Amino acid sequence: MKTTTQNLVPQGSGADHTAAEIIQQPGVWHEVGAIVAGERDSLDAFLGPLIADKDLRIVLTGAGTSAFAGEVVRAAVARATGRRTDAVSTTDIVADAYASFPEDVPTLLVSFARSGDSPESVAATRLAEQVLTRVNHLVITCNSAGQLARLHSENTSSHVLLMPAAANDQGFAMTSSFTSMLLASLLALGALTTGAIDGAAAAAEHITAGGLDRHIEALLAREPERVVYLGSSSTLKGLAQESALKLLELTGGALVASSESSLGFRHGPKSVLNDRTAVVVYVSNDPYTRRYDLDILAELRAGLPEGSVVAITASPNGVPGDDTWLLPGLADADDTVLALPAVVCAQLIALRSSLGQGIRPDNPFPSGEVNRVVQGVTVHPLPQRRDDVA
Incomplete structure (x- = not known):
């Protein structure tokens, strides 16, 4: 029997988006495979010269669920590329960019972002450029209109890999966005083939x-x-x-x-x-x-x-x-x-x-104390040296 939101959750339970976004994932994964296959030539042209550099460091970044996507794929990406690969959250990069990038080596920053509008998403890419001499960006995002996608879409040192529109979850929690971006990174970086x-x-x-x-x-x-x-x-x-x-x-x-x-x-x-x-x-x-x-x-x-x-x-x-x-x-x-x-x-x-628990999954925080897109973050200017902090 094909699963629908009607036979997964009660009508009027405030779970329509979340339930649909969980159910749709197998179909969305096939769409992701088609997207990466369609961009294979441009991805290879962008990534090939970077990965050929034996000094390259790959940093997988995001916040919350997006950070965990990097943790899940890290070992597979390291094996596939033969390059040092680390998962470093955007929240760590923003809080301490110098510690996150302790060596000035060629770096590929792979950014995972559902909306691309959280303050840390854009700030992490800018801080990487401020701290490192040479950094390129692979932006994997579900929102073509997000700040992160718009910032990097015209940047020659960046490649923006957009997920299917359905992967831009409208529910509070990331579900299909998480698995789609995780899968896309594995395919793009040669750690997985579409056959899987x-x-x-x-x-x-x-x-x-x-x-x-x-x-x-x-x-x-x-x-x-x-x-x-x-x-x-x-x-x-x-x-x-x-x-x-x-x-x-x-x-x-x-x-x-x-x-x-x-x-x-x-x-x-x-x-x-x-x-x-x-x-x-x-x-x-x-x-x-x-x-x-x-x-x-x-x-x-x-x-x-x-x-x-x-x-x-x-x-x-x-x-x-x-x-x-x-x-x-x-x-x-x-x-x-x-x-x-x-x-x-x-x-x-x-x-x-x-x-x-009697909670509405599409919006478990109706009073707004936790938001779908993080709010309230002030990104402070980064000093030129560690001892410049006032």
Whole structure:
């Protein structure tokens, strides 16, 4: 059965945009593939000479969800390009540009931005140009009218890669914008081919069509007061960070959500656990890394009430129990591909938790204390040297 907003959320629940933007993702991913393929020649002409420079540093940047996109793709981009690749948020760049760019080396700044209108988005690119002698920009954005797109569209040292119009989410939380920009960066930088989209899209369609509904319902029926997301390596740890943020945003902070790496969780963050805590473990497809995910999974299942610890995985090997959520057809996929349908699970958990709290997901902060596009940021002039700060 094809999923529609009508059979995903109740009419009048204030979730139309968010639900539609979650459901549409598989189709939007195919559009992203077509866009990147159509711009392949111009992307290669722009990126080829940059990546050929062995001294190039690639910096993946954004704020909030957009920053987590950089975390998810960092390792895959580094492998594909053979160049030093770091994920540095725009908020860190704006707060301390000199620390964010400690070496004056040729730099490709890859900016992720849904609207491109948040103060830090534009400021980060300008600060990079102020601090570095040579910087080029790959701007991946969902809004052609945003400040970031307009600033860089006529810049010969920049390439603006626009996402499909549908990816410019109108709901409060970033859903299809996150996965679209993540996918676009992997395709543009040669870390993925368009052939990988089919498997990710099929798995996501299985989820949105109700393939995991009973699992999600069972988890939320426990009425957790805290939810923890865990994942190993920068890829799945970044996914865990985004998953926790979605739940926090869409429930208006009514549910406490946190994230950590599978190994890092034991070093203090495990203190969050109680009998009302639910834990979601993203299990890596990498055979070695997977062992650590399975270790923490077994440990948590032994110590927490039955049904409160779930695994999201593409392979059932070593992951027994009804609390295992399978992503079909992706047992051999890279973790970056796995992240695309896996985050759909987290988006649905957040959406249904929001509705269960009586919150309207399209606008969980009606009084405006948190905004769809960040407000209230003053970007202060950067001194020429660190000791020039008054």
